[in-house]
Structures are given as C-alpha cells and as structure tokens.
Amino acid sequence: MNGIHDMGGMHGMGPIEYEKDEPVFHHDWEARTYALSLALRLGGEFNLDAARNAIEQLPPMDYLRMSYYEKWFVRLMNYAILKGAVTASEMETGKPAPGSARAIPGLVADMVPGMIAGGASARRNVIIEPAFAAGQHVRARNMNLAGHTRLPRYARGKSGTIIRDHGVFVFPDTRAHFQGDKPQHVYSVRFDARELWGGDRNPRDAVYLDLWEDYLEPA
Amino acid sequence: MPHDDHQIPPSDPTLRVKALESLLVEKGLVDPAALDVLIDAYEHKIGPRNGARVVARAWVDAAYKERLLRDATAAIAELGYGGSQGEDMVVVENTPDIHNLVVCTLCSCYPWPVLGLPPVWYKSAPYRSRAVMDPRSILREFGLEFADNVEVRVWDSTAEVRYLVLPERPAGSERLNVEQLAALVTRDSMIGVAKVKLP
Numbered sequence: 144m145n146g147i148h149d150m151g152g153m154h155g156m157g158p159i160e161y162e163k164d165e166p167v168f169h170h171d172w173e174a175r176t177y178a179l180s181l182a183l184r185l186g187g188e189f190n191l192d193a194a195r196n197a198i199e200q201l202p203p204m205d206y207l208r209m210s211y212y213e214k215w216f217v218r219l220m221n222y223a224i225l226k227g228a229v230t231a232s233e234m235e236t237g238k239p240a241p242g243s244a245r246a247i248p249g250l251v252a253d254m255v256p257g258m259i260a261g262g263a264s265a266r267r268n269v270i271i272e273p274a275f276a277a278g279q280h281v282r283a284r285n286m287n288l289a290g291h292t293r294l295p296r297y298a299r300g301k302s303g304t305i306i307r308d309h310g311v312f313v314f315p316d317t318r319a320h321f322q323g324d325k326p327q328h329v330y331s332v333r334f335d336a337r338e339l340w341g342g343d344r345n346p347r348d349a350v351y352l353d354l355w356e357d358y359l360e361p362a
Numbered sequence: 363m364p365h366d367d368h369q370i371p372p373s374d375p376t377l378r379v380k381a382l383e384s385l386l387v388e389k390g391l392v393d394p395a396a397l398d399v400l401i402d403a404y405e406h407k408i409g410p411r412n413g414a415r416v417v418a419r420a421w422v423d424a425a426y427k428e429r430l431l432r433d434a435t436a437a438i439a440e441l442g443y444g445g446s447q448g449e450d451m452v453v454v455e456n457t458p459d460i461h462n463l464v465v466c467t468l469c470s471c472y473p474w475p476v477l478g479l480p481p482v483w484y485k486s487a488p489y490r491s492r493a494v495m496d497p498r499s500i501l502r503e504f505g506l507e508f509a510d511n512v513e514v515r516v517w518d519s520t521a522e523v524r525y526l527v528l529p530e531r532p533a534g535s536e537r538l539n540v541e542q543l544a545a546l547v548t549r550d551s552m553i554g555v556a557k558v559k560l561p
Contacts, residue, residue, distance in 0.1 A: 151467030151518065153491040159503050160488070165481045167405045172379040174405070177479075178397035179383060195469055211470070211485050216379060223382070228391055237381045238388070245390040252395035259403055264449035265522040293520045295467055297494060309450065309523055329521045331452075336514075340495055347513040350494050353521030 144289055145296060147203035152297040152340070173212040180219050182250040189222060191265070192319035196291040197222065265312045267326040273356070275330060279305045280362040283332070283354060291319035294358040298350075302362045303334040306351065314355055327356040409478035412443045413526055414547035416453075416476060417558075418540045421531040431455060434526065438476060448475035448524050454517060455528040456554070461508055462527045463501070463554035465493035466519040473524035477549055484553065494518055504555040527554040534560055 150156070168174040184194060197218045198206075206214065223229040233240055250258065275281055285300040286292075293315050307330065314325035336348035386392040416438055420427035430437040434451035438444055444451075451473060454462040466472065467490045472480040483489055493500050497516050501508065508514060517525045529551040535543060550556035 148468055150487055150490040151465075151494040153487075156487040156491040158488060159483050159500065160486065161483050161504075162481070167409070167479055168401075169482075170376065172376045174401045175379050175383055175397060177404075178400040179379075179386065179392060181400060182392050182396055183386070198469065207487065211482065213375065216375065216382075220382065223386070229382075229385060229389065233385060233389075234382075237385055239385065243389065247390060248393040248396065249391075250396045251393045252399045255396055255399040255403065258446065259400075259408070260445040262445035262447070262449040266450055293468060295518070295520065297467075309521070312522055329523070331523075345498070345510055345514065347511070348497070348515070349513070350516045350518060352518050353523050355521070 144199060144291065145287055146199045147206045148199045149296050151295045168212075172216075176212050176216045176219060180215055182248070183219065183223065183228070189226070190318055191263070192291060192313075192315040193321065194218065195315070196319040199291065267311050267313060267324065269311055269326055271311050271327060273308055273328045275305050275308070275328070275356070275359060275361075277305050277307055281305055281330075281332060281359045282362040283352075283358055284360055288316070290316060292316050292358075294354060295352070297339060298334060298352055298354075301334055301338050303332040303338070303352075306331040306333050309353060312355070314357065316355075316357070325357075329353050329355050330359070332359070404474075404479050408475060410476070410547075410549035410552065411544070412441075412478075413473070413476035413549070413552045414544040415441055415540075416443070416526070417528055417547045417552065418544035420453075420528055421535075421543055422540050427528075430528070438526075443475040445475055447471075448473045450523045451476075451526060452517075452523055453526045453528050454515065456530050458530070459511075460513045460515060461501070461506075461554065462515045462517060462525075463493060463497050464517045464519065464525045464527060465490060467491075467494055468520060471519035471524065473526050476526050477552060481549070501555065504550070506555070506557065527552050529554075529556075529558045532558050532560050 198214050201214060224231055230240060280302060282302045283294060283298045309329045309331060311326045312329045314327055317323050317325045332352050332354050334350050336344035337346060339350060387394050420430050430453050434453040438451055456462055470480055470485040494516050497514050519525060546558050548556055551558045
C-alpha cells in the first residue's frame with residue numbers, strides 16, 4: 144500500500160535525533176511489549192509479513208505520532224483480539240472470562256535460545272529457474288497495490304541493474320495476507336542516484352534494493 | 363476528579379502493558395519466564411560487540427575477510443553468531459573509493475545477531491526518508507564528509523537479507539591485536555554513519 148511507512152524520498156522529516164549511549168529499551172514496558180510480541184507470534188500462524196502489514200494499517204497520523212514500541216503495543220492488542228486469544232471484554236476487565244480454557248504457551252523459557260539461534264529464514268530451498276541474471280538491466284514495475292508490498296514507491300518505474308541473485312524467498316505480498324508463500328527469486332538491484340532522484344545527484348552514488356522477481360520487468 | 367478514576371482503562375503504557383501481560387499469562391498464552399530470557403538476550407548478550415568481533419577478525423585475517431564478503435552468513439556463523447533477523451547476511455566493504463550506508467526505508471530491518479536491536483534514530487522518519495535520497499546530508503550530520511569522487515552506496519533492506527558494513531581499518535592500528543581492534547569498532551561504523559577511529 145502507498146502508506147506513510149513508505150518514507151524513502153520524503154522531505155520535511157527534520158534532522159536526525161541522536162541519543163548517545165542509548166539503552167536497548169527506554170522503559171520496561173517497551174521490553175515487555177517486544178517480548179510479548181515475539182512470544183505470541185510464535186503461538187499462532189502470524190508471520191513477519193503479516194506483522195509488518197499490521198503496523199502499516201495504523202492511521203497515518205498515529206503512525207507518525209506514536210513511538211516505535213507504542214505501535215508494537217497497539218499491534219499486539221489488535222492481534223490478541225483478532226486471533227481470538229483474548230476477547231474485548233477480557234481486555235476490559237483484565238481477567239480471563241469465567242470458565243475459559245487455559246492454553247499452553249507457544250514459547251517457554253527453555254525454547255528461547257534455540258528460537259534466537261535458529262531464526263526463521265524466509266529462504267525456500269526449491270529449484271526455480273531465475274528470470275534474470277547478474278548484469279541484466281531491469282525496471283521496477285509501476286504498480287500501486289492496496290495490499291502489503293516491499294517495493295517502495297521511490298523505485299517504481301525506475302531502471303537498474305541486477306547485481307546478484309540472493310536465491311528463492313517467500314513473497315511478502317501474498318504471505319502478509321495468508322495467501323501462500325509464492326516463492327521466487329530475490330535480486331539485489333542497483334539504481335543510480337540520478338535515475339532515482341534526478342540529474343543533480345552525484346553520478347557515482349547509487350541505491351541498492353532487494354527486489355522479488357514479481358516486482359521486476361526487463362528494461 | 364470522578365470517583366471511579368481507577369476503573370478507566372489506564373492510559374499509562376506501563377500499566378496497560380502490565381495488564382495485557384498478566385491477562386495473557388493467566389490465560390496460559392504466555393510464559394513470563396520466556397519473556398525474561400528473551401529480553402535478557404537482547405539487553406545483555408546480543409549486540410554490536412558481536413559485529414565488532416566479526417569486523418576485527420576480517421581486518422587481521424585475509425582469508426576470513428574473503429569468506430565474509432563471499433558468504434557472510436557462513437563466515438559470521440564461524441564466530442558463533444546467527445539466527446533471528448540475521449538468517450541471510452551480506453557484508454559490504456568500505457574502501458577509500460566506496461562508502462556504504464544501511465537503511466530500512468519501509469520499517470526497521472536490522473541485523474540483530476551482529477548489532478542487536480536498532481537505535482531509535484535508525485527507525486525514525488528523518489533517517490528513513492533521507493538516507494536513500496540524500497545520504498550525503500545524513501553522513502554530514504554524523505560528521506562525515508566525502509569527496510565527489512567517493513561513491514556512496516545505500517543499501518535499503520527491502521527484503522529478508524540483512525546488511526553489515528565492514529568499515530575501513532584505521533591507520534596506525536597495525537600493532538593492535540584482534541581484541542584491541544574489536545574494542546574500537548562502533549555500532550555506527552557498522553551501519554555506515556561513522557568511521558572507526560583510534561582513541
């Protein structure tokens with residue numbers, strides 16, 4: 144979607160606000176929100192693409208106003224209700240509904256080190272013939288989809304060069320909406336700064352994006 | 363002040379998060395001890411010191427550096443790092459002619475196993491909006507000025523590949539050992555907004 148999250152190339156966002164010796168979390172509730180989000184996601188079929196999509200669904204004003212972990216907390220509450228893990232009335236009272244069944248946690252302490260070390264690669268070990276090869280000129284398709292996508296607006300319709308084939312990965316545009324993995328090649332594509340931003344840019348500068356095959360066409 | 367103030371859902375995030383956590387725990391959906399282990403890992407164990415060891419090793423070991431630039435995921439795993447949000451890694455090397463900068467314009471993608479969780483500025487609108495369009499202005503804000511004949515490469519983490527910058531080894535560091543070198547390497551230098559300097 145053409146949302147407020149797609150920020151590359153916007154003006155007016157101001158200077159970088161740098162905090163020296165920044166802590167990993169600024170408040171205990173940020174740490175708990177972070178950990179709850181990861182723990183709960185593991186218990187269901189929620190995936191990283193759906194999780195990103197949920198943040199993108201926030202109203203633009205809220206997206207800009209809220210801190211990073213405030214957005215995570217709103218997502219967490221919405222997800223808990225959406226998945227039926229918690230009902231709206233339980234959320235209100237803060238107590239499980241009388242007689243409700245007790246679940247088994249999807250993530251217990253012993254599992255955490257393995258979860259961190261193992262990760263959850265979006266790579267798929269399937270053989271798919273790549274449509275493009277390193278050195279080939281391509282164009283990012285001009286498309287404006289209402290759903291989740293990882294093709295930023297600033298690259299659409301622009302031409303670049305394939306630098307490397309990263310291999311086959313699940314496709315976020317479908318997985319975010321639980322419409323399947325649609326595995327396909329992801330390529331590192333180099334776009335000259337002048338192609339993206341105009342002729343006054345340094346002719347040497349470039350931006351590299353990792354783009355799924357469905358985002359690309361021959362140039 | 364209304365009498366039933368305490369019945370209004372708390373607006374303080376501390377109370378709201380606590381309330382949600384205790385509800386999820388009571389329902390058996392979450393193991394609070396798992397949350398503690400997860401938080402401890404990213405507060406105390408996984409952070410930029412990991413990435414610094416990778417960088418220092420690459421500086422002193424040419425064969426390792428070659429492996430790191432060819433297959434970063436495997437080379438980083440040699441030092442015991444990998445997993446969540448670093449499943450597929452690429453390392454890009456700074457040289458006198460090329461400077462690399464990493465961003466995620468769409469959200470907050472960042473190589474957790476080697477850098478930990480990202481700082482607020484990396485996830486902020488100013489950085490995400492400007493890094494791809496005007497990286498030299500970002501670099502100037504961080505005190506770095508590059509001549510026109512230096513190529514600035516910005517890596518927008520749009521997919522599930524995570525990027526780590528291999529900064530240049532500072533001149534005058536020839537006599538330092540790998541531990542001393544690792545101590546010089548900062549988080550910012552591995553994102554590409556700083557150079558590594560001698561103290």
